[in-house]
Amino acid sequence: MKHILIIGGGTGGIMTASQLLKRGGVKVSIVEPAEYHYYQPAWTLVGANTFDYEKTKRTMASVMPSEVNWIKDYAEKFDPENNVIEMKSGAKIDYDFLVLSPGIKIDTSLVEGLTEAIDKGVVCSNYTDPKHTWEVLKNFKGGTALFTQPTTPIKCGGAPQKIMYLAEDHFRKTGVKSKTNIVFATNGGVIFGVKPIAKTLMEVIDRKDINIRFGHLLVRIDGEKQIAWYKMADNNKEHNHIDVVTSKDGDLVGIHYDMLHLAPPQTAPDFIKNSPFANEGGWIDVHTGTMQQTKYPNVFGIGDAAALPTAKTGAAIRKQVPVIVENLMRLVNSEELSSKEYNGYSSCPLVTGYGKMVLAEFDYDSNFTPDPKLKRMLISDSSKEHRRLWWLKKYILPRLYWNKMLKGIDV
Numbered sequence: 001m002k003h004i005l006i007i008g009g010g011t012g013g014i015m016t017a018s019q020l021l022k023r024g025g026v027k028v029s030i031v032e033p034a035e036y037h038y039y040q041p042a043w044t045l046v047g048a049n050t051f052d053y054e055k056t057k058r059t060m061a062s063v064m065p066s067e068v069n070w071i072k073d074y075a076e077k078f079d080p081e082n083n084v085i086e087m088k089s090g091a092k093i094d095y096d097f098l099v100l101s102p103g104i105k106i107d108t109s110l111v112e113g114l115t116e117a118i119d120k121g122v123v124c125s126n127y128t129d130p131k132h133t134w135e136v137l138k139n140f141k142g143g144t145a146l147f148t149q150p151t152t153p154i155k156c157g158g159a160p161q162k163i164m165y166l167a168e169d170h171f172r173k174t175g176v177k178s179k180t181n182i183v184f185a186t187n188g189g190v191i192f193g194v195k196p197i198a199k200t201l202m203e204v205i206d207r208k209d210i211n212i213r214f215g216h217l218l219v220r221i222d223g224e225k226q227i228a229w230y231k232m233a234d235n236n237k238e239h240n241h242i243d244v245v246t247s248k249d250g251d252l253v254g255i256h257y258d259m260l261h262l263a264p265p266q267t268a269p270d271f272i273k274n275s276p277f278a279n280e281g282g283w284i285d286v287h288t289g290t291m292q293q294t295k296y297p298n299v300f301g302i303g304d305a306a307a308l309p310t311a312k313t314g315a316a317i318r319k320q321v322p323v324i325v326e327n328l329m330r331l332v333n334s335e336e337l338s339s340k341e342y343n344g345y346s347s348c349p350l351v352t353g354y355g356k357m358v359l360a361e362f363d364y365d366s367n368f369t370p371d372p373k374l375k376r377m378l379i380s381d382s383s384k385e386h387r388r389l390w391w392l393k394k395y396i397l398p399r400l401y402w403n404k405m406l407k408g409i410d411v
């Protein structure tokens with residue numbers, strides 16, 4: 001029986017294993033050191049105190065399919081010429097086919113001062129400690145609320161702004177809004193890359209009096225003085241100007257904050273960057289339609305660590321897994337790869353307040369591609385804010401994730 005070895009028991013790893021086992025006739029192993037598996041999409045809601053953090057967490061043992069051979073170790077080195085990987089423990093494991101799904105590495109060292117500042121006092125991130133985000137929002141008494149993101153790729157590109165919309169709603173309900181200036185400083189030049197979604201979000205931004213500063217490249221956090229420092233890109237411009245305290249240091253512009261939420265810089269994990277599978281940027285070099293590694297046909301890359309020019313989300317993985325599984329099964333049976341390719345589908349549930357959401361679904365060309373199944377929920381236009389979309393995010397998707405997607409059931 002052919003042996004398929006999967007690196008990482010996160011969203012991509014577990015979904016791939018479950019679907020492979022449903023097809024049968026293969027031995028599946030997963031290398032995964034962690035005790036817990038997290039449903040990270042709900043961390044946005046945890047940061048806004050509308051979802052219980054404990055419900056985002058399950059033991060790895062409980063999500064690992066029973067037929068999987070779970071290797072509780074870190075993958076460290078690859079020898080793809082001999083189809084062998086080496087673990088941190090020194091153990092060596094061979095495989096016939098390899099699926100890489102090790103996720104993304106959060107690297108706070110890429111922004112000076114961030115390691116010292118993050119998750120302390122008024123600096124928070126839903127990416128690292130969503131419970132602290134809620135502490136910061138709850139205790140905020142007014143001033144400048146700064147929301148920002150780094151220049152590196154990040155998972156769920158919409159998450160840095162989702163929490164801002166929820167925070168604004170919270171500040172309004174608690175009366176803090178009248179004493180607050182909300183600033184969103186982003187490296188990008190648009191609020192979102194999909195046109196109908198960007199149109200709605202700009203309306204939300206106007207309604208909420210948010211000052212957006214485009215072309216702001218985050219380089220330093222001064223946690224003591226509460227200043228975020230930026231280099232200005234050529235495309236820097238503003239929308240809805242608000243006067244907030246700023247400083248200059250040479251070419252750098254500093255924005256003073258009374259609370260700061262940010263997405264930390266993110267990269268491919270080191271053992272991937274240093275592997276023969278990495279491209280120049282360190283990500284797993286794969287063909288964008290098949291996710292087959294460009295040099296080694298018996299290796300596939302999936303999820304956040306793969307060099308796929310689309311948004312890094314669990315929703316994207318949901319569409320990547322069936323393509324990889326089909327192709328793996330064909331290779332196992334010595335057949336040609338399928339002509340059915342992954343089209344870059346990804347999705348971002350942009351919550352715009354408590355009880356409101358817009359659902360961005362798109363492909364490699366940033367075309368808006370709403371799922372026809374939304375009509376069954378009486379949602380005719382998911383580029384517009386909708387209460388039912390919020391229900392989808394808060395109640396339906398977590399259940400589908402734990403009960404169906406991780407079990408290899410198509411949804």
Ligand SMILES: Cc1cc2nc3c(=O)[nH]c(=O)nc-3n(C[C@H](O)[C@H](O)[C@H](O)COP(=O)(O)OP(=O)(O)OC[C@H]3O[C@@H](n4cnc5c(N)ncnc54)[C@H](O)[C@@H]3O)c2cc1C
Nearest residue numbers: 008010011012040041074075102103156303304313314315
């Ligand atoms: C705040 C936030 C909000 C988000 N919102 C959404 C959303 O609304 N919708 C959405 O679809 N997605 C969202 N995401 C993104 C989504 O969670 C990720 O895209 C998805 O989990 C990526 O899956 P993955 O398998 O690539 O990595 P992960 O799920 O992160 O899993 C990687 C696994 O690899 C393991 N691993 C790491 N190193 C090694 C090693 N050396 N050896 C073996 N195993 C290793 C890790 O322990 C981990 O279990 C959000 C993420 C965050 C943080």
